[in-house]
Amino acid sequence: MAENDAPLSLTSTKMNLGREQTRRWLDEVILPNARALARLSFFACLPYPLIPDAQRQLEGSGVSAGAQNCWHSDGAATGEVSAGLLAELGCGQVMLGHAERRRLFHEDDSLIARKATAAAGAGMTPVICVGEERRVAARSAAAHVAEQARRALAEVPARHPALVLYEPAWAIGSAHGAEPGHAATVLEALRSALPRPATHFLYGGAVTPGTYTALRARAPWHGVAVGRAAQDSGVLHEVTDELLAAAS
Numbered sequence: 001m002a003e004n005d006a007p008l009s010l011t012s013t014k015m016n017l018g019r020e021q022t023r024r025w026l027d028e029v030i031l032p033n034a035r036a037l038a039r040l041s042f043f044a045c046l047p048y049p050l051i052p053d054a055q056r057q058l059e060g061s062g063v064s065a066g067a068q069n070c071w072h073s074d075g076a077a078t079g080e081v082s083a084g085l086l087a088e089l090g091c092g093q094v095m096l097g098h099a100e101r102r103r104l105f106h107e108d109d110s111l112i113a114r115k116a117t118a119a120a121g122a123g124m125t126p127v128i129c130v131g132e133e134r135r136v137a138a139r140s141a142a143a144h145v146a147e148q149a150r151r152a153l154a155e156v157p158a159r160h161p162a163l164v165l166y167e168p169a170w171a172i173g174s175a176h177g178a179e180p181g182h183a184a185t186v187l188e189a190l191r192s193a194l195p196r197p198a199t200h201f202l203y204g205g206a207v208t209p210g211t212y213t214a215l216r217a218r219a220p221w222h223g224v225a226v227g228r229a230a231q232d233s234g235v236l237h238e239v240t241d242e243l244l245a246a247a248s
C-alpha cells in the first residue's frame with residue numbers, strides 16, 4: 001500500500017494515444033485529479049518515447065510516468081530499451097508480461113522473469129501482469145496465475161518492492177471484470193505463493209466505479225489498475241474517490 005496505507009492505482013495508455021493526445025490527456029484528465037491520484041501512488045505507463053515529455057509535464061504533481069515493458073540487458077538488443085536505460089531516465093516502475101505482450105510477442109514466464117530481475121537490479125519496481133487467458137474455474141485460474149507470478153519473481157530479492165497485477169485476459173477491454181469471488185480465490189493463491197513483504201496485489205480488467213469496493217468486500221486487494229476508466233476525467237475521479245474512501 002502507499003505510505004499512508006491508501007490503496008494503489010496505475011494505468012497504461014498502451015498504444016492508444018499519440019504524442020499530442022497523451023499531452024492533452026495528462027493535462028485534462030490526470031493533472032486535474034493529480035492531488036488525489038498522488039495519494040494512491042498513481043503512475044501512468046506510457047510508450048517509451050513519451051516518457052521524458054510526460055515526466056516534465058507531471059513534475060511536482062506527485063503522479064509519475066512508468067514504462068510498459070523493458071529488455072533485460074544492455075548491448076546487442078536492437079530496437080529494445082533496457083531496464084537500466086529506463087532507470088537512467090528516472091522511470092520508477094515498469095509493467096512486465098502484460099496479456100497483450102504474452103499474446104502478440106509470445107513472451108513467456110522465463111523471459112518475464114529475466115526482465116523482472118533486471119528491473120529490480122536497476123532499482124525499478126516491476127509490475128508483474130498475470131492472468132488466465134480464457135474463462136476457467138476459479139481454482140484453475142488461481143493455480144495458473146500463482147505459478148506465473150512465482151516464476152516471474154523467482155530471482156527478485158524478497159524485500160524488493162513489486163506489484164502483481166492480476167488481469168484476466170478475457171476481462172481486459174470487455175464489459176465485465178472478474179467476479180469478486182473468483183478474484184478472491186486468485187488473490188489467496190497469489191498471497192500464499194508469494195510470501196514477500198514488499199509485494200502488493202492489484203486487480204485490473206474492466207475496472208469501473210464500484211469495482212474496488214466489491215473486490216475489497218471479498219479479499220484484501222491493495223488497489224486497481226484502470227484502463228478505459230482512466231480516459232475520462234469524471235470516471236477517474238469517481239474511481240479515485242472510491243479508493244481513497246476505502247483508506248479512511
Ligand SMILES: O=C[C@H](O)COP(=O)(O)O
Nearest residue numbers: 172173205206207227228
Ligand atoms: O491492460 C489492460 C487494462 O489495464 C484494463 O483495461 P480496461 O480496464 O479497459 O479493461
